[in-house]
Amino acid sequence: xxxxAKKLEEKYSYQDYLTWNxxxxxxxxxxxxxNMSPAPTIKHQKISWNLKSIFITDKKKLKSCLPFDAPTDxxxxxxxxxxxxxxxxxxxxxxxxxxxxxxxxxxxxxISPSTELKDKREKFYLYEKFGVKEYIxxxxxxxxxxxxxxxxxxxxxxxxxxxxxxxxxxxxxxxIPLWEVFEKEKVK
Numbered sequence: 001x002x003x004x005a006k007k008l009e010e011k012y013s014y015q016d017y018l019t020w021n022x023x024x025x026x027x028x029x030x031x032x033x034x035n036m037s038p039a040p041t042i043k044h045q046k047i048s049w050n051l052k053s054i055f056i057t058d059k060k061k062l063k064s065c066l067p068f069d070a071p072t073d074x075x076x077x078x079x080x081x082x083x084x085x086x087x088x089x090x091x092x093x094x095x096x097x098x099x100x101x102x103x104x105x106x107x108x109x110x111i112s113p114s115t116e117l118k119d120k121r122e123k124f125y126l127y128e129k130f131g132v133k134e135y136i137x138x139x140x141x142x143x144x145x146x147x148x149x150x151x152x153x154x155x156x157x158x159x160x161x162x163x164x165x166x167x168x169x170x171x172x173x174x175x176i177p178l179w180e181v182f183e184k185e186k187v188k
Contacts, residue, residue: 013078025071029122031079037114043140044085044110050181051086051108051138058174065090065105065172073099076130082123085110085138088172103130106171110138124148128155134171143182 011031020026025036040048048069055067070083087104089095094102107127109119119137127135128150135148135155146158149170161167163184167176179186 011079014075014081015078017081025083027082027118029080029082029118029126034115034118034122036083040110040112041140044112046183047110047138047140047181048085050183051176054174054176054180055086055088058172061173062088063090064092066095068100068104074104075099075101076103076126080126080130082126084108084123103127103132105132106134106136106169107132108136108138110140124155128153134169136167138181140182143184145178 010033012028012033013031014028017026017028017033027034027036052067052069055062059067065088067086067088069086072087073081073083074087075081081099084104084107086108087100088106089100089104091102094100094104109115109123111119124135128148131150131153133150135150137146137148137158139145143163145161145167147161147167147170148155148158161178163178163182164186165178167178168174169176177186
């Protein structure tokens, strides 16, 4: 079993984060530092690539929005800096040369055993707090996804989609055949 994401006990800021070793990947949530080790699995990376390919293919449907992926920093504020697996930004003013400043419209996290709790708890509340409209969590080993949609400032209960279903995004006019994401043969 993979070790859990390492959590340090002090409060850290984005200024601290900028001084850390570039060979390591870290995130800061509410001033707490989380080590992103170990590296993602091959299955995780394939799913990420498949999702990115769908967004690239349907780029016209994103209109003026741009897709990004890890390890791009998303800086919500001085105590909250994360590197979502995949995300889409629609406000060009949030895009700087070094990072994204503010909430993306859509975030997708692909669960790893070492980050599952953080993605389902800390990031869930962080994304809700800062107004991410659609939050999708992908479970590579179980081959399904959960989708949360922001309504009146809160995420409700998740919608669950199995690998053999189509996910119609709420924030964009894009349909994602999940069997393509999970690289499975859909039986008709």
